[in-house]
Amino acid sequence: MKDNFSNHAADYAKFRPTYPQEVFDFLYDLIEEKNDAWDVATGNGQVAVELTKHFKQVLATDLSAQQLEEAPKNDNITYRVQTAEASFENATKFDLITVAQAMHWFDFEAFYKNVQDHLKPDGIFAMIGYSVFETSGKLNEVIQHFYKNITDPYWDPERKYLDEHYKTIPFPFKEIQTPELEMDVIWTKNQFLSYLNTWSAVKHYEKANGQNPLERIQDAVDRSWGNAVTRKFSFPLLLRVGKKNI
Numbered sequence: 600m601k602d603n604f605s606n607h608a609a610d611y612a613k614f615r616p617t618y619p620q621e622v623f624d625f626l627y628d629l630i631e632e633k634n635d636a637w638d639v640a641t642g643n644g645q646v647a648v649e650l651t652k653h654f655k656q657v658l659a660t661d662l663s664a665q666q667l668e669e670a671p672k673n674d675n676i677t678y679r680v681q682t683a684e685a686s687f688e689n690a691t692k693f694d695l696i697t698v699a700q701a702m703h704w705f706d707f708e709a710f711y712k713n714v715q716d717h718l719k720p721d722g723i724f725a726m727i728g729y730s731v732f733e734t735s736g737k738l739n740e741v742i743q744h745f746y747k748n749i750t751d752p753y754w755d756p757e758r759k760y761l762d763e764h765y766k767t768i769p770f771p772f773k774e775i776q777t778p779e780l781e782m783d784v785i786w787t788k789n790q791f792l793s794y795l796n797t798w799s800a801v802k803h804y805e806k807a808n809g810q811n812p813l814e815r816i817q818d819a820v821d822r823s824w825g826n827a828v829t830r831k832f833s834f835p836l837l838l839r840v841g842k843k844n845i
Contacts, residue, residue: 615645615797616784616834618699622727623649625778626840629723630694637693637717639683639710640701644670646727651675654695684709692719699727703760707769720843724772728837729782730761734830737823741816749812750800758800765837772841782834788824791832792817 627633636654638647640661647659651673660681661667667678681687683698683705696718698705714724731746733739760768786794792813795801804812824830 615643615700615794616729616782617645618649618727619780619782619836621778621780622836622838623653625838626695626697626723626725627653629775629840631721632694635691635693636695636697639696639698640704641670641678642666642699642701644676644678646697646699647676647678648673650695650697656691658689658693684713686713686716689717692722693717694719694722696722696724697727698725700729702726702728702765702768703757711769711771715843718843723775723840723842725838725840726765726768728761728765729834730764730837732832732834734832736825738820738825738830741819741823744819745795745812745816749815750798750804753800753803753807755799755803761837764835765839768839770839770841771844773844774839774841777838777840780836780838782836784832784834785829786832787829788820791830792820 633654635656635658636647636650637658637660638644638650641647641659642661642663643666644659647657648671650657655675657673657676658679659667659670659676660679660683662680662682664680667680670676670678683701696714718724732742734742795813796811801812804810
């Protein structure tokens with residue numbers, strides 16, 4: 600798994616969007632016992648903290664120690680530096696295993712072996728993510744141009760799985776139909792630009808060219824933003840959920 604986020608862990612924690620409650624409510628309704636959960640590639644602990652509201656114990660792992668340092672501490676979360684594919688011993692099996700906005704980075708075969716080893720027979724596995732966001736008016740054209748033209752050559756190849764809405768990722772589970780959901784955020788212009796600045800492609804561009812690509816769209820953002828202090832942005836939410844094939 601690649602580590603594209605350690606060097607800006609604080610910004611990642613501050614400016615990445617949060618998942619809607621409907622995602623978690625859907626998962627909770629599928630699970631009878633809520634004892635143990637494992638949040639894989641937890642990053643700043645966003646999903647893990649939500650899971651603590653319903654599960655007795657949550658294991659939250661990530662390959663980035665810097666990311667884990669930004670995660671909120673909680674009595675029933677155990678944070679651990681660990682890759683998704685690393686084999687490990689655990690005293691109990693998990694009722695729920697989640698991975699949010701990271702599945703596309705994994706070695707699928709090695710990670711799925713871990714899931715099969717550690718998920719309860721009636722447990723739930725869920726991969727969550729989001730693709731490129733949209734808004735209204737001319738600003739949406741600026742976003743799409745920045746994504747498809749300016750930063751496109753600088754995305755890692757794994758980004759294609761997000762563009763394909765995770766549908767092309769192997770899924771060796773008994774799949775459960777999921778609702779169609781969106782993730783909406785209300786941002787100021789600074790929050791919007793700060794989110795774009797967390798993109799791995801922005802960091803790759805900056806390293807290759809010695810310039811932040813946001814400078815190339817700043818004027819267009821200013822012209823198309825309008826008079827409102829905040830604007831609404833919508834992310835297509837990606838959700839695949841399943842049980843073991845037993």
